[in-house]
Amino acid sequence: MAKKYDFLFKLLLIGDSGVGKTCLIIRFAEDNFNSTYISTIGIDFKVKTVEIEGKKVKLQVWDTAGQERFKTITTAYYRGAMGIILVYDITDEKSFENIQNWMKSIKENASAGVSRMLLGNKCDIEAKRKVASDVGEKLAKDHGIRFFETSAKSSINVEESFAALARDILMKASKKAGPSGREVRLTSTAPEKKTSKCLLL
Ligand SMILES: Nc1nc2c(ncn2[C@@H]2O[C@H](COP(=O)(O)OP(=O)(O)OP(=O)(O)O)[C@@H](O)[C@H]2O)c(=O)[nH]1
Numbered sequence: 001m002a003k004k005y006d007f008l009f010k011l012l013l014i015g016d017s018g019v020g021k022t023c024l025i026i027r028f029a030e031d032n033f034n035s036t037y038i039s040t041i042g043i044d045f046k047v048k049t050v051e052i053e054g055k056k057v058k059l060q061v062w063d064t065a066g067q068e069r070f071k072t073i074t075t076a077y078y079r080g081a082m083g084i085i086l087v088y089d090i091t092d093e094k095s096f097e098n099i100q101n102w103m104k105s106i107k108e109n110a111s112a113g114v115s116r117m118l119l120g121n122k123c124d125i126e127a128k129r130k131v132a133s134d135v136g137e138k139l140a141k142d143h144g145i146r147f148f149e150t151s152a153k154s155s156i157n158v159e160e161s162f163a164a165l166a167r168d169i170l171m172k173a174s175k176k177a178g179p180s181g182r183e184v185r186l187t188s189t190a191p192e193k194k195t196s197k198c199l200l201l
């Protein structure tokens with residue numbers, strides 16, 4: 001029987017309640033969106049297999065509750081994550097300011113080599129924007145991580161961002177695996193086009 005996948009990566013989404021973590025995961029895994037807001041209780045996950053560099057990569061995406069009362073439960077899941085996606089809402093300044101606290105949580109509770117990525121979600125509602133693209137980009141740059149503005153609603157940069165993070169993890173994994181033909185091919189093909197912004201109207 002054919003192997004269903006070559007790699008299994010565990011990803012985790014964190015960020016304030018209401019920024020759109022669950023919607024981003026549902027858009028990514030099921031290509032759906034429902035505006036009815038049901039705040040996540042504790043923790044949940046969805047899986048999706050993507051193809052990267054000719055490899056089948058199964059992504060197990062963990063969804064955490066942003067509410068403070070679930071902090072103890074959710075931080076227990078940081079350790080097992082290979083990638084952590086920090087999400088804020090571009091229309092909610094507080095959610096952006098809180099990114100520094102979420103970064104601190106990662107430092108305290110995640111594995112040392114974890115790959116991180118910053119997403120500014122809800123970029124479909126440009127009229128209500130409170131956090132400029134440049135400001136989000138600068139924060140990501142200061143931490144040396146990727147940045148995308150996304151919309152779970154309009155399906156902007158969702159696949160792209162998840163795939164970029166998965167590719168980063170794949171590169172790291174193949175480097176660690178030691179010298180091999182595959183490693184050479186993987187490390188030499190990194191295209192890295194410029195991070196696309198959510199440019200609307
Ligand atoms: N306009 C717009 N609304 C969005 C987007 N993503 C999420 N929303 C809305 O924002 C609200 C919160 O979305 P959720 O995905 O449930 O937020 P969450 O981060 O999972 O919140 P918690 O589970 O409480 O931590 C819902 O009403 C969504 O419909 C988006 O990209 N654009």
Ligand SMILES: *[C@@H]1O[C@H](CO)[C@@H](O)[C@H](O)[C@H]1NC(C)=O
Nearest residue numbers: 032033034035036037038039
């Ligand atoms: C959205 O989700 C709510 C709550 O689960 C459900 O009642 C509603 O029918 C859904 N709407 C659509 C269009 O699927």
Ligand SMILES: *[C@@H]1O[C@H](CO)[C@@H](O)[C@H](O)[C@H]1NC(C)=O
Nearest residue numbers: 072073074075076077108109
């Ligand atoms: C997360 O880190 C904090 C601070 O070091 C610690 O008190 C807490 O027990 C950790 N949580 C888990 C689940 O490891």
Ligand SMILES: [Mg+2]
Nearest residue numbers: 021022039040
């Ligand atoms: Mg949620």
